[in-house]
Amino acid sequence: MSEFIQQQLQHVDALERSAWLQQATDGSRDVFANASVPTRKTELWKYTPVRALTEGVYAQAAQTFSAAGLDEYATIPALGSHRLVFVNGRLSQELSSHEALAQVTLFSQADEQQQQLIRQHLDDVMRGSQRHWLNELNSAATNDGVLIHVGKNQRLQQPLQVTWLTTPQAQAFSVNARLLVVLESGAEATLVEHYDSATDAQNSFTNAVTEIRLGANAQLQHYRLQLMQEDALHVGAVHTDLGRDARYQSFHVSLGSRLSRNDLVVNHTEGGSHCEMHGVYVPQNQQLVDFHSCIEHAVAHCTSNEVFRGIMNDSAKAVFNGRIHIHPQAQKTLAELSNKNLLLTNKAEINTKPELEIYADDVKCAHGATVAQLEEKALFYLQSRGISRDEAEVMLSFGFINELLEAQPHDALVQYLRPILARRFGRDFQLSRHLL
Amino acid sequence: MISIQNLHASVEDKAILKGLNLEVKAGEVHAIMGPNGAGKSTLGNVLAGREGYEVTGGSATLNGTDILELDPEERARLGLFLAFQYPVEIPGVSNLEFLKASVDAVREQQGKEALDSVQFLKLAREKCKAVNLDQSFLKRGVNEGFSGGEKKRNELMQMMLLEPSLCILDETDSGLDIDALQVVAEGVNAMRDANRSFIVVTHYQRLLDYIVPDYVHVLANGKIVKSGGKELALELEEKGYGWLEDAATAE
Numbered sequence: 001m002s003e004f005i006q007q008q009l010q011h012v013d014a015l016e017r018s019a020w021l022q023q024a025t026d027g028s029r030d031v032f033a034n035a036s037v038p039t040r041k042t043e044l045w046k047y048t049p050v051r052a053l054t055e056g057v058y059a060q061a062a063q064t065f066s067a068a069g070l071d072e073y074a075t076i077p078a079l080g081s082h083r084l085v086f087v088n089g090r091l092s093q094e095l096s097s098h099e100a101l102a103q104v105t106l107f108s109q110a111d112e113q114q115q116q117l118i119r120q121h122l123d124d125v126m127r128g129s130q131r132h133w134l135n136e137l138n139s140a141a142t143n144d145g146v147l148i149h150v151g152k153n154q155r156l157q158q159p160l161q162v163t164w165l166t167t168p169q170a171q172a173f174s175v176n177a178r179l180l181v182v183l184e185s186g187a188e189a190t191l192v193e194h195y196d197s198a199t200d201a202q203n204s205f206t207n208a209v210t211e212i213r214l215g216a217n218a219q220l221q222h223y224r225l226q227l228m229q230e231d232a233l234h235v236g237a238v239h240t241d242l243g244r245d246a247r248y249q250s251f252h253v254s255l256g257s258r259l260s261r262n263d264l265v266v267n268h269t270e271g272g273s274h275c276e277m278h279g280v281y282v283p284q285n286q287q288l289v290d291f292h293s294c295i296e297h298a299v300a301h302c303t304s305n306e307v308f309r310g311i312m313n314d315s316a317k318a319v320f321n322g323r324i325h326i327h328p329q330a331q332k333t334l335a336e337l338s339n340k341n342l343l344l345t346n347k348a349e350i351n352t353k354p355e356l357e358i359y360a361d362d363v364k365c366a367h368g369a370t371v372a373q374l375e376e377k378a379l380f381y382l383q384s385r386g387i388s389r390d391e392a393e394v395m396l397s398f399g400f401i402n403e404l405l406e407a408q409p410h411d412a413l414v415q416y417l418r419p420i421l422a423r424r425f426g427r428d429f430q431l432s433r434h435l436l
Numbered sequence: 437m438i439s440i441q442n443l444h445a446s447v448e449d450k451a452i453l454k455g456l457n458l459e460v461k462a463g464e465v466h467a468i469m470g471p472n473g474a475g476k477s478t479l480g481n482v483l484a485g486r487e488g489y490e491v492t493g494g495s496a497t498l499n500g501t502d503i504l505e506l507d508p509e510e511r512a513r514l515g516l517f518l519a520f521q522y523p524v525e526i527p528g529v530s531n532l533e534f535l536k537a538s539v540d541a542v543r544e545q546q547g548k549e550a551l552d553s554v555q556f557l558k559l560a561r562e563k564c565k566a567v568n569l570d571q572s573f574l575k576r577g578v579n580e581g582f583s584g585g586e587k588k589r590n591e592l593m594q595m596m597l598l599e600p601s602l603c604i605l606d607e608t609d610s611g612l613d614i615d616a617l618q619v620v621a622e623g624v625n626a627m628r629d630a631n632r633s634f635i636v637v638t639h640y641q642r643l644l645d646y647i648v649p650d651y652v653h654v655l656a657n658g659k660i661v662k663s664g665g666k667e668l669a670l671e672l673e674e675k676g677y678g679w680l681e682d683a684a685t686a687e
Contacts, residue, residue: 376487381524382534384484385594386512386541395537399528399577406528434537435529 002037004054009033011060011174012140020115021107021142024122028139035133044132047319047351048290052259053233058174058205060089065167067094073196074163078412081192083161084146088204089175091144095163103156107145107178118147121180125211126239130265130294134235138176138209145178150187152215159190159221159410166197166204166232177208177236183218185243190221190410195236197228203258208236214246216270222250223413227420230257230287237263242273242302249276251408252308253417254291255424256283256316264293268302268330277306278408280401282424283316290319297330300360304335309404311397311425312341312348323355324367330360337367342374342400344393391434394426398435437462437499437633438483438602444493445482452478454658455494460602463630467644467669468637470655471677476637477521479655480606484518485511498602512538513545517600519591521607526578531590534578535560535597542598563596566626568619585616592623603627604635609643621646641673654680 012029037054038045065087074085074095084104085095091106098104105114123139150156164177183189195206206228214220226234234257240248254260260283266275281289295304310318324335341350354367374396382392401421408414419436426432438460445453452475460466470476482489483496485508496504503511526534536556543550551559557574564571567589579587588608595603605624609617624634624647636647644652644666652668653660654677661680662668 375524378524378526380484380486380508381520381526382538383508384486384512384518384520385534385538385598386509386545387534387537388509388541389507391537391541392509395529395534396526399526402528403577434533434540 001033002054004037005032005035007057008137008141008174014060015141015143017143018108020119024119025140025142028123028136032133032136032140035136038133044130044292047317048259048261048288050259053205053235056172056203056205056233059171061173064090064092067092070095070165070167070198073165073198076161076192076194076412076416078415079159079161079192079410080412081159081161083163085163085165086144086175086177087165088167088169088173089144089164089177098160101160103148103150103154104160105147105149107147108143110147114147114149117149117182118145118180121182121211121213125213125241126209126237126265128265128296130263130292132263134207135209135237135263138178138207141176142178143176145180148179148181148189148191150183150189152184153186154184155187156189159192161192161194163194163196164206164208166202166206166228168198168202172203172205174205174207177206179210181210181212181220183214183220185215186217187215188219191223192413193222193224195226195228195234197232199229201231202229203231203233205233206235208234210238212238212240212248214240214242214248216244217246218243219247220249221409222248223410224250224252225417226254226260228255228257230285232257233259235259235261237265239265241267241269242275244270245272247274250278252277252279252291254279254281254289255420256281256287256289258286259288261290262292264291265296266294266304267296268299268304271299271301273302275304277304278404279308280404280421281308281310281318282313282401282421283318284313284424285316286314287316288318292319292321294323294325295335297324297326297333297335299329300331300333302330302333306337307404308339309401310341310350311344311401312350313344313425315345315347317349318351320350320352320369321355322353322367323357324365326358326360326363326365328359331362333360333363333365335363335365339369341369341371342397343371344374344397391426391431394431395435397425398422437464438496440494440496442494443482443491443496445478445489445491447478447489451492452658453482456655456659458653458660460633460635462633464651465628465634465636465647465649467649467652468635468655469639469641469652469669469672472639474655475658476639476655477606480518480604480635480637483511483604484508484516509541512598513542515601517595517598517603519588519595519603519605519608521610523579523587523591525580527580529578530575531578532557532560532574535574535594538594539597559597563593566596567593567623569593584611585613588612588616588620592620596623596627601631602633602635604637606637607639609638609640617643617646641669644669656680
C-alpha cells in the first residue's frame, strides 16, 4: 500500500462520527484501501501526474481556526448570499451566516429525516466509470458534509455560498469538502462553491465532491470557483442527476495550481432536461489544470451545451477531456461541445480531447476543439490605436475568457471574477488597468 | 506632414510597392485611386507598421520623424491613424475599454493630462452621437456583430477621439450605402483643418463627391503613375485605369 493511502486511512480511522455516517462510508474506505495510485498508464490520469500530491504529508485539522483576517477571502461583494465558510476543513461559525436557513444542514447535525435523505442520495449520484480513487477517499472521510435540501416549488431567494479556505499553518492539511444538493420538483437555487486560500505559499490538499440531484422541473445555477494560491492541491468532482425537464447551468473557473483536477459528470436521467456547462481555466507558471467532463444522455429529448476555454501561460499545462455519451434510447438529443485554447508561450501545453459517442440515430451533435495563439491581426488593430503590444496581448487574452464570463447571469459574480481574471494576464497593473 | 520617398515594400517576398513617392502637407487631402492589386492597401499597412509588410527600400517621415523603424503603437502615438478597410472584431473587450486604453496611450505620449473615467465617458458619448452610433455600442465588444456601416462609423469615432495629425482612410467607402457614406464623409469633413492631413485610399470616385480632395493620385503597379487635381478622379471614372496601367508598364 502506498504511503499516501496509508496516511489518509489513518485520518479516516481517527474520525469520530455518528454510527449512521460511519456505516454509510465504510464501503468507500475499503475501496480506497485497495486502490492503487494511478500512473501514466492509467487512462483517466494519463496527462496528470499525481506525484505532487502523493509525496506530501498532510495533517487533519482537529481544532477550529481563528477567523481573524479571513473575512476578505471569504467575501464575494454584493452577492448578498448566505454563506458557510470552512477554514482548513473546519466550519467557522464566525464567518458563516447560514443559521437562519432551514434548507442547509451539516451532516453531523442532521435529524432523522435528513439522515434518511443523505443515506438515500450520498454516493448514489456519484456512480459510473468516472468515479476514481480520490472520490472514494472523500466518501470514506465524509464528516462535516453539507446537505442543501430545497423543498418542492421552493426557491432560495439569495445565492448560497459555500467557501473552503485554507490558511498557511505549520503543516499542510488535507481538507475534505462534501456537498449534497437535493432540489425537489419545481425548486430553484443558486449555489456558489468557492475554494480559496489566504496568501503565502502552502500546499494544502483539498479533496472535494459535490453531488447534485435535481427533481422534475427544478433549476440550479451553479458556480464553481477555484481561486486558490498556486501551491495548493485540488481534486474536485461534481456529479449531477437531472430529472424530467430539470435545468442545470454551471460555470467553472480554475486559476490553476500545482495540481488541479476536476471531474464533472452530468446524467440526463429523464426527458426534457437541459444542461449548460461553461468554464474557463487560466494556469500560469508551472501550474496544471485538468478538466474531465462526461455528459450521459441516457434518455430522449434532452439538450446539452458545453463550452470551455483555456489560456496557458509560461510553462503551464492543461488537460481537457470532454465526453458526450448518447445512449441508444436518447433520440432527439441536441448536444454541443466546444473547447478553445490559447497558448501564450512555446512552453505552455494543452492536451484536449473532445469525445462524442453516439448510439442513437436521430440526434444533432457537434463538437470541436481548437488550439491557437493570439491573432496577429487583432494585436495589430489594437497597436495601431496606440496600445502597447504587451497591453494588447493582455486585452485579447482577457477578452477570450471574458466572453464566457460576461454571459453569466449574476452580475456580482461577474464583477468579482473580472479583476481576478484580468490580473492573471496583466500581472503588471499598467497592463490590466483598463480592464479593472 | 508626411514625406514618402522611393518606398519599396514586399509581402511574402513579392514586391508590391516599387518606388512610391508622395508628399502630403499639413491641411491637405490626397486621394489615392487605382485598380485592384495596385498596392493601395499595402501603402496604408506599411505606413501603419503591420507585421508581414516588409520595407525593402525608401523612407517615410512623419513631421520629421522617420517612422518605418517604429512599432505600430509608436506611430499611432505620433499622430498616424489608419482607418481599416476591415476593422477587427474583438469579443470580450468592450468598445469603451478599448477606446479608453487607446486615448490614454496617445494622450500620455502627447503630454496631455489623462482623462478620468467620467470625463472619458462623456467624451465618448459625444463622439458616438457625432457619428450617429447608439451609446449601447460603447458597451458592446469591439466591432462585435457590428454591420459594415457601423464598423466604419466606429473607426471614425476612434479617429475623432484620437485627433491624429495624419489620417489614412483605407477603402472606407467599400460596401457602404450612400446614407452611411454621407455620415462618414461629414465626420471626416468636420475634422479637416489646417493642421491635419488625410490620405484617402479608394477604388471608387463616388467617395470623392463627398470628401473633396486637393490632389488625386493614381497608384498602379506599385508606383504613383499620375497626379492631378480633383478633376482627375472624374477622368478616371470615365476612362478607367487601363490607359495609365499601360503607360506604367511601358516605362
